[in-house]
Amino acid sequence: MRPPLKPFGTNLYVAAGVGITVGIGLLWWEPFRAPPASAIILLVSAIMLLLGYKIRQGRELSLTLTFMHLQFHSHYGGWLAKWHNIERIGQASVQTDGWYEPIPWVGVSLKNYDPFLTAICPRVATKLLLDQRILLVMAHKRLSDPPFELEDILFDDTPYITADGQTIKGLMAMLANRMRYNRELLGYDFFISEDFLDCSAAEFAGLARRYLAAS
Known part of the structure; x- marks a missing residue:
């Protein structure tokens, strides 16, 4: 795609x-x-x-859906999420006055961050952090009583401990923490922009859910 x-x-x-x-x-x-x-x-x-x-x-980028995984490709690197490690996938939304407003992004929630963090390259991790911070800012501004300061969650590089006890620091730790905040405020760990797709975010989410159900 x-x-x-x-x-x-x-x-x-x-x-x-x-x-x-x-x-x-x-x-x-x-x-x-x-x-x-x-x-x-x-x-x-x-x-x-x-x-x-x-x-x-x-613009040389694409998304691949196979019976095994969902994968993003670009000239600067990519990421991969296997279906068995995806908890849910759907069109993202933000809350406004008690209503949920769909936005042109597809959200992905993972069961385990570790395989995703070890497979993603630093340049793509940086792109995710920069390109998707606007979503976290939007969600944070809509909270009447946010539990944390925006600056603290945008640049949180607290070391991340993997399931096997490995300590991840720096950029990848920041990505892991950002995914955790994304899930808390937006319901998903990371997102795919509709600009990367040849269809709407809702259509892609429906297609991806069919792959997820069949895996």
């Missing part, structure tokens, strides 16, 4: 190609007067080409 490719990166490629063609054409037709204008056009075209490449690289 891949997110739909946004046209912006492709449009930059097209614009860069047009610019290069125009720049070379000016040099061909006006070899004495055109070099300054051609140089500017070619430079801008090269920048657009580079930006288009970076945008397309950033």
Whole structure:
């Protein structure tokens, strides 16, 4: 499952190609007067080409659902959660005036954090912490009497002890603590943005639950 490719990166490629063609054409037709204008056009075209490449690289991600696991892939790494270790999965929501408002994220709750923490790479862990902190902020702000300060839970790196007694510190400990706070305030450990999907969060949650039930 891949997110739909946004046209912006492709449009930059097209614009860069047009610019290069125009720049070379000016040099061909006006070899004495055109070099300054051609140089500017070619430079801008090269920048657009580079930006288009970076945008397309950033969108190279996908989710794989198999009979064994749910896995996230990207050019900077990924994560994996086996179905037998997933407790529940569904569209996330936040509470507003006693009502639960769905948000465009899919939440995942795990039975055991240890396999997830040992399989995820540091870059992806950092992305999860940064990209999903807005959800924790939203949930915290909706509490009339929050049990802890927001700054304390966003950057809590208290060492995490695995089931076999191993101590995890630093970034992975911060991720484990963030997952614990997410579950307390939002009902899930971590989330998948609807931007990563080729369908709505509700549709993906329904599909994932069918895999979970069959595992």
